[in-house]
Amino acid sequence: MFTLSQTSIAEFKKIYQKEYGIELSDSEANRLGLELLEFFKLIYRPIPKENKEPLLNSV
Numbered sequence: 001m002f003t004l005s006q007t008s009i010a011e012f013k014k015i016y017q018k019e020y021g022i023e024l025s026d027s028e029a030n031r032l033g034l035e036l037l038e039f040f041k042l043i044y045r046p047i048p049k050e051n052k053e054p055l056l057n058s059v
Contacts, residue, residue: 004033 004012006026012033013024024032 002034004030008033 009026009029013026013029016022016024016029016032
């Protein structure tokens with residue numbers, strides 16, 4: 001199973017604590033961090049060139 005680095009887990013915990021006021025365990029931070037990465041993999045895709053021009057022209 002893939003895990004985040006200890007540095008990444010610590011940074012995620014710090015940000016999560018600041019934003020939500022909840023302290024996470026290392027395992028919770030690892031799980032939520034991996035879920036966030038998977039989410040970004042799903043939504044972050046380049047716009048194909050044929051679909052890009054109408055978006056640029058409508059602004």
